[in-house]
Amino acid sequence: MDIILVLEWVIKSIILILFGVIGFAYTTYYERRALARIQTRIGPNRAGPAGLLQPVADGIKLIFNEELIPAKADKFLFLLAPVLTVLPSLIIWAVVPWGTSITISGREIPLYLADINVGVLYIMAVASIAVYGIVLAGWSSNSKYPLLGSLRATAQIISYELSLGLAFVGPILLSNSMSMVSIVEKQQETAWFIILQPLGFVIFFLAVLAEINRAPFDMPEAEQELVGGYHTEYSGMKFALFFMAEYIKMIAISAIAATLFLGGYSGPWVGSFPWLGPIYLMLKIIILLFVIIWIRGTLPRFRYDRLMAFGWKIMLPAALINVFLTAVVIMLLP
């Protein structure tokens, strides 16, 4: 095997992980500032210019926090759970394309880690194992609120995964491929899939919000009922890992939504200047992150029974109708 190729993959992976970690730190800052504006407050503005060093201060505070492990907790799983939560949020980035390819000193480097012919299924697979961290965190804490939170999370994630899977079918049918790179290329030829698949985009976005437990689907960590949900017993860096996973997942789903429905890295002049690809994708991610924060700032939380009823009785039939209509239209049109 080509040693330079291995080196290239390692460098790309490190860049993606660094992007995830730094993105996490500044997404918390972005969310706090944006939420403050929605609620006519100012938000964190003391640490550094315009509060830009706030994430660093928070990180240092979390490192020096005392690490508590409940006496009757299952220690091994209690320590494993935060790791299992962070891992899927990082490895899901492997199939997201950032651009076409760039040339550095005569070597053509594609701007994605892997272009596999089952890219969309890879995302489904990683999303389906992401729930283990939450389940184990709740169970291994040996405490009632975390257990209730993690049971809610399991039921919610399994219910919304079905709609999520069906929402993927629209872009797959339209582009005739499961590879993320081909889906973006097809959107450059025709139109962004949000125009051809408006219902599909809405279902996808609602389902991923439920998958990552964001408002208004944040039942597993509803503070008023469940204290902190599945991470009640965690402190210090272990708590920070859960926090990190949640925000990296926010960024990841924004990137996937942008890739599947908003044209991914494509934009004006991206053909002649490939460096513009990552910038366009970043812009789309930031806009979608704002939408997620905006939803949190304005919508109340669902009641638990309504959340399950919404998932099974509205989302799933709507997703099935969307698949059916898309397939019929594709078969009828030449």
Place this chain on the structure above:
Amino acid sequence: MTADLIIFLILALVAVGAALGLLFSRNAVYAALFLVLNFITVAVFYLLLNAPFLAMAQVTIYAGAIMILFLFVIMLLGTKKLKTRGENHWQRRLAIGLGVVLLGELVTLFFIKGQRGTLLGDIGSKFGGPESIGIELFNQYLLPFEITSILLLVAMIGAIVLTKDN
């Protein structure tokens, strides 16, 4: 070839280790987690065998959906530690006997038929991709596929009817 062999040996070690862990762990949650590890290792085997679609389906359906339901049930019912001694000795003897028969079959297949290379014919690079599986499934095996889906539907309706209140 040697790199493939090394990867295979490491994976096989993990898979067998996880299977033994599943059998011998006395805590139901740990047993379920060992099974998840085993499923994921098998998915990597599928990747090595040039079948990415099967690998992803294995992770999504077995390691994801089904095992989460197992864990859900284990957590809801509580996890009492199992007793170390089983009472059903005849079951154990039967299981050992059947296991030996299965092992014998596998060894026979590998060493008698595998030598001539008749187990796996020449497979193209597209083997195991989503297109080829879809074409095979909906052309050649359409009837079994539909019967399987009806079976699953009937099982689902049965579960709903059995658990319904009067």
